[in-house]
Amino acid sequence: MRISVTILQYDHGIVRQVLDVVGELVRTHRAPQHIPELQEAVAFLEQFLDRFHHAKEELFLFPAAADECPKIAGTLDHLKKEHAEAHGTIGTILKAIKADDVETMETEIRKLVDLMTVHISEEENQVFPIIENELQLETDATIHAQYERFTVKEFGKDYYQAAEEFANDIQERLLGPGYFKGIA
Numbered sequence: 001m002r003i004s005v006t007i008l009q010y011d012h013g014i015v016r017q018v019l020d021v022v023g024e025l026v027r028t029h030r031a032p033q034h035i036p037e038l039q040e041a042v043a044f045l046e047q048f049l050d051r052f053h054h055a056k057e058e059l060f061l062f063p064a065a066a067d068e069c070p071k072i073a074g075t076l077d078h079l080k081k082e083h084a085e086a087h088g089t090i091g092t093i094l095k096a097i098k099a100d101d102v103e104t105m106e107t108e109i110r111k112l113v114d115l116m117t118v119h120i121s122e123e124e125n126q127v128f129p130i131i132e133n134e135l136q137l138e139t140d141a142t143i144h145a146q147y148e149r150f151t152v153k154e155f156g157k158d159y160y161q162a163a164e165e166f167a168n169d170i171q172e173r174l175l176g177p178g179y180f181k182g183i184a
Contacts, residue, residue, distance in 0.1 A: 002135050004061055004143035005128045011053040012120045017167040018045055021174050023113040026106045034174055038105070039097045041170050046090045048163050049116070052155060054083040060146045061131070069134040072127055079127065082119045086112060 022041050025031045031038060058080060066073045089112045096105035151159055171179065 002132050002137075002140045004135070004140050004147065005131055007144070007147055008053065008057065008061065009124060009128070011048075011056075012124065014163050014167050015045070015049050015053065015116065016120065017171060018048075019113050019116055021171050022109050024179075025174060026109045026113075031106055031109070032102050035097060035100075035102075037170065037174055038109075039094070041174075042090060042093050042097070042109075044163075044166055044170070045112075046094065050083070050087050050090060052151075052159070054086070056147050056150060058083065059150070060143045064139050064143055065127075065131050065135060068136060068139060069130050072130050075122075075127055079119065079123065082115060086115055086119070089115065 018041055022031075022038060025034055025038065062076045062080065066076055089108050093105055093108045093112065096102075096108060151157070156162075
């Protein structure tokens with residue numbers, strides 16, 4: 001087990017939870033009734049997904065993995081392009097919300113949900129297993145320390161707790177308690 005990978009998988013859980021909420025609102029045609037909450041959720045994704053999670057991958061894990069796991073270097077480049085695409089899509093969603101362009105907002109939310117669902121699956125099923133097998137333990141420890149410093153410096157020591165609370169809160173406010181568990 002590599003802690004640097006486990007932490008990113010944990011991030012994926014938070015990202016999926018928020019993506020599931022916004023995706024469900026669009027899928028069930030309830031997005032127009034929840035524009036302020038959608039703006040809040042997408043702003044959270046802009047920070048947590050783009051500026052936090054993707055930054056950790058691109059600044060710390062991917063460069064080390066490219067060195068120690070060269071057979072996935074091309075895939076890592078592809079993943080970085082998807083990060084850029086997600087960044088652009090999030091920006092488009094936020095602009096559509098501000099312009100009260102519900103059609104574009106919904107289209108771009110679907111695009112983001114689809115992109116990140118495939119992206120996360122690719123990372124977890126194809127890339128992370130190789131990193132788990134080939135990344136040196138010393139490198140993993142270094143990356144973990146880099147994550148910790150980055151998190152505290154840029155987001156604060158309690159950032160994970162705040163992110164979890166936000167994901168749970170937005171799900172409960174928009175979909176109700178136990179929505180995805182079938183315990184509504």
